[in-house]
Amino acid sequence: MAQQQSAGRAGDRRTVLAGARIATPDGVVEDGRITVEGDRIAEVSGPAPDGPGDAAAERADLTGHLVVPGFVDMHVHGGGGGSFSSADPEECLRVVDAHRRHGTTSMIGSTVTGDLGDLARQAAVLADLTEQGDLVGIHFEGPFISPHRCGAHQPGLLRDPDPADVRALVAAGRGSTRMMTLAPELPGGLDSVRLLADAGVLAAVGHTDSTYDATRDAVDAGATVATHLFNAMPALAHRAPGPILALLEDERVTVELINDGTHLHPAVLQMAFRDAGAGRVAFITDAMGAAGMSDGMYRLGPMSVDVTDGVARIADGPTAGSIAGSTLTLDRAFRRALTVDKLTVDQAVQALSANPARLLGIDDRTGSLTAGKDADLVVLDAAYEVVGVMRRGAWVVRPSGV
Numbered sequence: 173m174a175q176q177q178s179a180g181r182a183g184d185r186r187t188v189l190a191g192a193r194i195a196t197p198d199g200v201v202e203d204g205r206i207t208v209e210g211d212r213i214a215e216v217s218g219p220a221p222d223g224p225g226d227a228a229a230e231r232a233d234l235t236g237h238l239v240v241p242g243f244v245d246m247h248v249h250g251g252g253g254g255s256f257s258s259a260d261p262e263e264c265l266r267v268v269d270a271h272r273r274h275g276t277t278s279m280i281g282s283t284v285t286g287d288l289g290d291l292a293r294q295a296a297v298l299a300d301l302t303e304q305g306d307l308v309g310i311h312f313e314g315p316f317i318s319p320h321r322c323g324a325h326q327p328g329l330l331r332d333p334d335p336a337d338v339r340a341l342v343a344a345g346r347g348s349t350r351m352m353t354l355a356p357e358l359p360g361g362l363d364s365v366r367l368l369a370d371a372g373v374l375a376a377v378g379h380t381d382s383t384y385d386a387t388r389d390a391v392d393a394g395a396t397v398a399t400h401l402f403n404a405m406p407a408l409a410h411r412a413p414g415p416i417l418a419l420l421e422d423e424r425v426t427v428e429l430i431n432d433g434t435h436l437h438p439a440v441l442q443m444a445f446r447d448a449g450a451g452r453v454a455f456i457t458d459a460m461g462a463a464g465m466s467d468g469m470y471r472l473g474p475m476s477v478d479v480t481d482g483v484a485r486i487a488d489g490p491t492a493g494s495i496a497g498s499t500l501t502l503d504r505a506f507r508r509a510l511t512v513d514k515l516t517v518d519q520a521v522q523a524l525s526a527n528p529a530r531l532l533g534i535d536d537r538t539g540s541l542t543a544g545k546d547a548d549l550v551v552l553d554a555a556y557e558v559v560g561v562m563r564r565g566a567w568v569v570r571p572s573g574v
Contacts, residue, residue: 184210187565191235192551195521197540206239208547211565216541232574234551234560238517241525241540242277242548242563243502246351246532247311247399247428247456249282249472251463251501256281257473259294261301268306270464271457274501277548277563278529278538280350281307282458284473285314285325288337292344302348308534309350312341313399316354316364317379323404324486324496325379326474333364342371349373350532353399355380356390369394374531376428379404380415387418391425397531398427400458401444403435403495420447426531428456429523431508432500434483438512450519454528455505460484460497472496507556 187208194204196216207215207229249256252270254263264281271279281298283291291312301307314325316333331337333354342349351374356365368375377390378399398419406414419425427448429441435458436444445453457463461470462479469487470477476487477496484496502524509520521540529539538548551560551571560571567574 185565186214186229188229188231189234189239189549189551190231191233192237192239194541195238195240195517197526197542200517203235204239206541206547206549208562208565211547213541213543213545213547215543232571234571236554237559237571238552238556239541240506240517240521240550240552242538242550242561243275243506243524244308244528244532244534244539245271245276245279245457245459245502246454246528247282247313248276248279248459248463249284249313249497250461251457251459251465253461253465253470255461255471255473256298257283257286257294259290259297261297264297264301265306267461268301271459271501272561272563272568273558274464274503275506275550275558275561276502277550277561277568278308278532278534280309280311280532282311282313285317285322285329286473287329288315288341291315291341295341295344295349296346299344299346299348303346307348308532309348310345311351311353312349313353314379316352316358316361318355318358318381320381321355321379321404321406322491323379324472324475324477324491324494327490329474332358333360335360335363335367338364338367342368342373351376351397353378355382356393356395357382357386362389362393365390365393365395369396377415377419381406382415384413384415384418387415388422391418391422396424396426398425400430400435400456401427402440403430420444423452426452426454426527428454428458430458430498430500431455431505431513432457432498433508433512435495435498442513445513445515445519445523450522451527453523454531455502455509455523456528457500457502457505458497459500462499463501465499503550503552503556503558506552510556
């Protein structure tokens with residue numbers, strides 16, 4: 173098996189990654205080779221014959237390692253001590269850097285419920301970062317969510333999804349708004365779902381008290397994402413299946429799952445994976461500022477969060493004790509997928525790279541190790557620990573000895 177593309181400019185640097193197991197769309201290639209030219213993948217192949225090789229290329233011997241596509245996180249609020257809700261460009265870049273070092277080479281900037289004016293100011297900063305290539309877009313989580321399922325969102329700032337307000341937030345993203353989570357059962361909910369779908373923005377059902385039938389109506393109106401399925405929505409019941417079953421059973425919906433061992437029991441995650449199928453699951457972090465950091469006190473939008481033993485909870489106010497996002501990074505989600513959930517490498521790669529990339533409309537340039545795409549990749553050792561991260565052909569984390 174070989175994929176090759178003569179994409180490369182004169183004078184582009186060449187790097188050959190050899191000897192690793194390589195997760196390709198066609199399966200895992202043993203003792204494979206990836207040739208990177210400039211910022212793109214030039215070739216993915218099996219073992220090369222003995223010979224002098226390309227003397228001009230930098231060669232990295234990755235024998236004993238696994239190379240997978242760079243992770244794509246479509247729902248992340250913060251990390252590295254920073255938050256995307258800060259409206260501070262430097263702090264937002266700190267979040268980006270923290271997650272890149274854990275293998276996430278593409279990510280959405282997610283906000284939390286706030287005043288519409290504050291959200292518009294945050295969107296302006298996130299749009300700048302999207303335009304310069306550090307983010308792939310903006311996700312508004314709230315304020316158009318149910319007060320009965322608000323989780324870590326501040327109840328006093330919630331509001332019904334008036335289409336005029338929804339349209340204004342989409343516009344605040346200056347073409348960078350990619351997704352909005354809302355509760356479709358609220359007044360204006362279905363009209364807002366239709367508005368988002370018509371605007372090319374992913375309408376996500378989440379933080380909802382919706383019924384089974386109302387959720388089906390939302391999907392028919394254009395909703396295509398389940399925001400952190402199972403969390404912040406009614407539990408599945410035999411006489412009132414609620415939104416969970418409606419979202420799981422519909423082939424038009426991609427379901428987000430937080431694979432941190434706190435948000436979902438492993439058996440529930442495995443059930444969702446079986447029912448939805450590998451092509452409809454996106455593992456997310458839903459991470460807040462403590463991702464990649466130690467325990468302590470942090471901020472999530474306007475709220476104080478206490479992180480103890482790696483679990484983030486609202487520290488005070490009417491939602492005190494509620495889980496406040498996660499401290500997850502996607503390399504940990506990948507490792508759990510293989511070691512706890514017993515998924516295959518191919519299944520984990522779909523959930524962490526290919527599926528979110530497709531949903532966000534960036535699969536033409538990332539999400540798989542394919543000739544012609546950006547050289548976004550993660551190098552893992554035998555214990556699935558990150559030892560190398562490459563983004564657009566440049567090492568973010570350089571493997572030892574390379």
